[in-house]
Amino acid sequence: MALSRALRCCQRVFSWIPVIIISSVVLWSYYAYVFELCFAFTLSNTYMAYLLIFHVCFIMFCWTYWKAIFTPPSTPSKKFHLSYSDKERYEMEERPDAQKQILTEIAKKLPIFTRAQSGAVRFCDRCQVIKPDRCHHCSVCETCVLKMDHHCPWVNNCVGFSNYKFFLLFLSYSMIYCVFIASTVFQYFLKFWVGDLPNGPAKFHVLFLLFVALMFFVSLMFLFAFLLIDLCGSYFWCGLFNLKERSCFSEAFSAPVFQNGPDRNGFNVGLSRNLRQVFGEDKKLWFIPVFTSQGDGHYFPLRTLCESENPLLANEGKWMEDGGSDEENENGPSVIIRMES
Ligand SMILES: [Zn+2]
Numbered sequence: 350m351a352l353s354r355a356l357r358c359c360q361r362v363f364s365w366i367p368v369i370i371i372s373s374v375v376l377w378s379y380y381a382y383v384f385e386l387c388f389a390f391t392l393s394n395t396y397m398a399y400l401l402i403f404h405v406c407f408i409m410f411c412w413t414y415w416k417a418i419f420t421p422p423s424t425p426s427k428k429f430h431l432s433y434s435d436k437e438r439y440e441m442e443e444r445p446d447a448q449k450q451i452l453t454e455i456a457k458k459l460p461i462f463t464r465a466q467s468g469a470v471r472f473c474d475r476c477q478v479i480k481p482d483r484c485h486h487c488s489v490c491e492t493c494v495l496k497m498d499h500h501c502p503w504v505n506n507c508v509g510f511s512n513y514k515f516f517l518l519f520l521s522y523s524m525i526y527c528v529f530i531a532s533t534v535f536q537y538f539l540k541f542w543v544g545d546l547p548n549g550p551a552k553f554h555v556l557f558l559l560f561v562a563l564m565f566f567v568s569l570m571f572l573f574a575f576l577l578i579d580l581c582g583s584y585f586w587c588g589l590f591n592l593k594e595r596s597c598f599s600e601a602f603s604a605p606v607f608q609n610g611p612d613r614n615g616f617n618v619g620l621s622r623n624l625r626q627v628f629g630e631d632k633k634l635w636f637i638p639v640f641t642s643q644g645d646g647h648y649f650p651l652r653t654l655c656e657s658e659n660p661l662l663a664n665e666g667k668w669m670e671d672g673g674s675d676e677e678n679e680n681g682p683s684v685i686i687r688m689e690s
Pocket residue numbers: 473474475476477485486487491492493681
């Protein structure tokens with residue numbers, strides 16, 4: 350017991366290493382750009398402009414990175430947890446059929462459209478919670494996270510409903526920061542090759558600034574492109590990159606299962622509405638890391654939902670009876686209960 354607690358403690362400490370690495374690189378880039386480049390080499394009028402733009406990029410980068418790291422993941426509200434009496438009933442019951450009935454009864458009162466691949470109500474045994482749509486259990490955070498996209502080691506946090514906007518902005522400002530550094534340092538890099546730069550440690554800082562900025566930019570670009578595909582759906586990006594439609598990392602690897610079967614694009618309501626879902630209605634706040642996402646993370650509009658369709662899981666007969674494994678076993682244990690037709 351004490352050993353597992355010590356291991357968990359070590360794991361928590363080590364999980365901060367990627368954040369410390371990124372922070373150290375960024376702090377070094379600040380020192381190299383401001384003190385070694387601007388103060389040492391840039392003697393023209395562009396010096397002030399460089400510094401001003403650099404500081405805007407740097408502040409926005411730090412702000413969004415901070416928010417992506419320290420915004421706690423949203424967890425399902427109380428109404429998705431089993432009540433004390435339901436929990437007792439559920440635990441006392443040993444027959445899977447009866448357990449299924451208990452969960453189905455509770456799920457009928459909740460705005461849930463998706464099930465496990467087996468047709469079972471998506472239930473997290475660890476958190477004792479009926480999972481809302483797009484909610485997944487994170488084995489690193491040890492909790493169910495609303496609209497979980499993925500657990501990102503570089504922010505040591507789950508990217509989900511609460512910080513999806515911050516994470517996208519963090520990637521955007523990181524790329525702008527890298528592009529700005531690379532484009533302004535490039536001229537000094539050329540001078541370095543023709544031997545125009547004075548000797549000293551400053552020129553190596555300049556050289557490394559360019560390499561590091563380009564390296565980070567290329568890595569970020571791939572992740573950013575992938576997230577844009579998530580956000581925009583198939584309408585533009587998938588055609589551009591020749592990729593299939595998807596809605597988030599988790600959904601890219603296991604499509605959410607609806608009454609009519611699995612549909613990777615089930616929550617994709619078009620570019621404009623997807624953007625407003627994440628960034629909110631007020632476009633002035635789109636580029637600032639304040640929370641403006643729509644909804645509460647428990648319910649998301651569906652692409653195919655008809656107005657007349659009952660939003661609750663009333664039509665149980667439509668769910669498939671045959672099994673298959675629960676798609677979320679890797680993320681955490683779920684109770685598999687088959688539905689009767
Ligand atoms: Zn859970």
